[in-house]
Amino acid sequence: MENLFSDRINDVPKSFIREILKVTIDSSIISFAGGLPNRHFFPVKALQQAAHDVFEEAGNEILQYANSEGYLGLRQFISHRYKQRDGLDIPVEDILITTGSQQGLDLLGKTFLNEGDDLIIEEPGYLGAIQAFAMYRPRFHPVPVTEGGMNIDKLAQIQDERQPKLLYTVTNFQNPSGISYNNANRRAVAELIRTSSCLIIQDDPYGDLRFSGERKISFKRLLPEKTVLLGSFSKIVAPALRLGWLAAPAPIMNKLVIAKQAADLHSDYLAQRILHRFLCDNDIDAHIATIIAQYGKQKEAMIGAIRDFFPADVRFTNPEGGMFLWITLPEGMSSMALFEAAIKQKVAFVPGTPFYVDRKDSNTLRLNFSCVDEQTIVEGIKRLGQSIKELV
């Protein structure tokens, strides 16, 4: 059997995070390991009503096969929102509805990557993107991100030495680090990319979850012809529906639609219609405001507790939005060893290791603050601080 499998699938290791999440099913464990939006904010009643209404209105039409690009009304909503929020003109024809933004990553891999092609990713980087792109066997070139954005010297060096096809970036409240690129860094990245043949993939699942600071400029404004945007309804409405989107210029969109047809014909059309009805009948910005008010409080609780309970030489990011922050332990400490110790104290997190393409251990870790209430956050960070001190 083994020799029947493709090289690409044999190269993928067993998911590390899946194994960790299995450990944290134990309900006595305080888990900062997950990456889930807080289910408390899912608009259950409003979606139930929207489901009822679309069945009433559209009967059997919403149950038939639909076009691969996605429901026009939903694409119009997305186009309108880009205009209203960012002043971006993105025509409906440039928007493709995807089965979660995870599928967007897979379709981009299919559309662009030959084996051995050069691809720039962030370090640390989003694991789901690494997994999706890895299926197409590119050469990954990690560029470090720290508070403020991407390391420009390293980016310039790779641009010099290679002809990368794609640069993948989560510019707002990145998963795993919570880091955002400031405007100066975005402009510097754009200047380097402008004269190259590289495209920027700007993945923005968390952009709406800003609880402080100001919205930053989109690469789509800086490099309109060279930017592909990825978006998601998972963090602002509900992930179960698996609805996200891609926005790309027409020549790319034509190819993406071919890849989409081969992948699943189209995304769940009933879900698209329910979501669209929900968005029409409810104030999504008011809904988002409710979510971020709470996430902001939880982040503050976590930062406060870190200051209170962690050793002074532990560094941490202080994100203005999103769901994660990033811890850097003193040089030489192992976050894998800390994980083992912390589980005994009934607290869990994700060690930084899987967010690098080439490491077996690291002194970094990801903490999620969206799913745990403030009191529990303080208790969990206290225990984690104790584990760190014991390990030093």
Next chain:
Amino acid sequence: MENLFSDRINDVPKSFIREILKVTIDSSIISFAGGLPNRHFFPVKALQQAAHDVFEEAGNEILQYANSEGYLGLRQFISHRYKQRDGLDIPVEDILITTGSQQGLDLLGKTFLNEGDDLIIEEPGYLGAIQAFAMYRPRFHPVPVTEGGMNIDKLAQIQDERQPKLLYTVTNFQNPSGISYNNANRRAVAELIRTSSCLIIQDDPYGDLRFSGERKISFKRLLPEKTVLLGSFSKIVAPALRLGWLAAPAPIMNKLVIAKQAADLHSDYLAQRILHRFLCDNDIDAHIATIIAQYGKQKEAMIGAIRDFFPADVRFTNPEGGMFLWITLPEGMSSMALFEAAIKQKVAFVPGTPFYVDRKDSNTLRLNFSCVDEQTIVEGIKRLGQSIKELV
């Protein structure tokens, strides 16, 4: 821009069927071109009720991220149905919920196919499978299918000359031909595959839509360790939900789950829960019986009209189920030319050409009988017969 695209996506031609379906949007055209189930039979009210009920019962749980394998209850339903209907023991652990069975094809391509690998397909073959597998750039080896099944000599020859990894087959009421493999043919295929390293992919979207004759033996019974099953709820409930499944032995399932995670994390979980509730609260076999009673009548109407209005030297399949039948025009006639002529008579079909991997024209065509009422079928076939006679 062009030189940024991957080789795989540059090799895919613009979808021929999409272009044809655009022509048939004109409501004055009688279309036998589609491949849709009849929307008249979608269980609108029952699904509306199921949606209402799962929101009531499971609140925000049904809106959260879920596991990649799919909802356990739905997988149990599928496992139970294999047992009850075919006497097959397929454990729940061997079942993966997919975003339509189209995604199953993509995941199989990802999991098995390196560029240049040998793959056996039917000729004519299912276009969606050709498109999905083509993304992984295998070498296609078409084996003719005619009434009764696959050409065994040709299959033996390919097995001899090559080491094909996969054999892809739609054994019941195939799309596009309506052909089913008889039991003797299935056994002969299985004997050839048994001692090879090849796996059989048995895609069965239409198996439940049998309006006459007896259910045939599954490859899963003949070659349990070497068969992967694909199934779909699109034809028996509703396609919009994009829910299908793969059933495969554990070593394959482990790899498929990795591919699934990279592709879209999981299929729409709300849709899975709605579908499961619908299946629990309604008699699916009674529902299917209603569909096939009508499809059977429509097929009879089409066969009758063909006998009445087509020249005697036009051959046609007479399927015992499904949604399609297959026409073979006299040698040398062009189904592309017939298409042009027929459109002028306001009747449409799909020329056979796209169902072969290597032809520019053919004397074959596909007719769909699921979406047109009996009276309109007779009128459409009459017009088509006229077009054929004019072209001879």
